Amino acid sequence: MSGGPSEALIRELARDLDPVQPIPRIRTVMAGVIALWFAAAAIGFAVLGLRPDLGEAMIGMRGVAVVFAGLGLAGLGGVVAALAMGVPGREVLARAALTLATLGMLIAVGVGTLLFAISPVTGAGLLVRGDLACLAVAVLVGLLPAVAVVWFAGRASPFRPVIAVLATAAGTAALGAITAQGSCPHSEMRHLLVAHALAPAFGVLLLTLPLLAALKRFRRSSQGLDSSSSPPSGDSEPRP
Numbered sequence: 001m002s003g004g005p006s007e008a009l010i011r012e013l014a015r016d017l018d019p020v021q022p023i024p025r026i027r028t029v030m031a032g033v034i035a036l037w038f039a040a041a042a043i044g045f046a047v048l049g050l051r052p053d054l055g056e057a058m059i060g061m062r063g064v065a066v067v068f069a070g071l072g073l074a075g076l077g078g079v080v081a082a083l084a085m086g087v088p089g090r091e092v093l094a095r096a097a098l099t100l101a102t103l104g105m106l107i108a109v110g111v112g113t114l115l116f117a118i119s120p121v122t123g124a125g126l127l128v129r130g131d132l133a134c135l136a137v138a139v140l141v142g143l144l145p146a147v148a149v150v151w152f153a154g155r156a157s158p159f160r161p162v163i164a165v166l167a168t169a170a171g172t173a174a175l176g177a178i179t180a181q182g183s184c185p186h187s188e189m190r191h192l193l194v195a196h197a198l199a200p201a202f203g204v205l206l207l208t209l210p211l212l213a214a215l216k217r218f219r220r221s222s223q224g225l226d227s228s229s230s231p232p233s234g235d236s237e238p239r240p
Helices: 004-015 026-048 054-060 064-084 091-118 128-156 161-181 189-197 199-229
Strands: none
Touching: 026 064, 026 128, 026 161, 064 091, 064 128, 064 161, 064 189, 064 199, 091 161, 091 189, 128 161, 128 189, 128 199, 161 189, 161 199, 189 199
């Protein structure tokens, strides 16, 4: 049986299809996100300065290194999950990364809560201004990486856009919380829990709606570019 009519039909159908622009690789975008995180952290350190006991603050205090290791897992897992949700066929990677991010958050919050519970109560127990300052640093440092992730999601059209945005907000705020520790002058365990271990939750509350709006804007912009790059066809129907 000759394939001539079938091949002609395929060519006719393909002629009216809009060209598809390839999206960047996940590892390429991830490298860009990490580079933006380092750039934002460098700016933050240049403005706020580094605490003199940085090594002790990150790894020398009781169990603090475990809290920040958990935040690192939450940050990397959340970002990878958000990126993988925009690539067809990477659902397994997205689920694994979300599991890693959840595990990281449980480690950070669980160990932070334990350290707070066993730490002695000091007179500087309510440092609300210090809490807000570190939370603001975490969100601001994570903002540029978050925009990069959402830009990629807008180009790639994620299959779970709300979950992708939640993972982005939590993950980038977790990375920002690690950076905030570099300039944080406080050593109280209550502050560690509220202003650092719980920073991803604060990022979700503060960034979800703006990132959703940005995602919609990026998706409209991407669709507009795709439409403008397609060749005109006299007998093609307009896309809805």
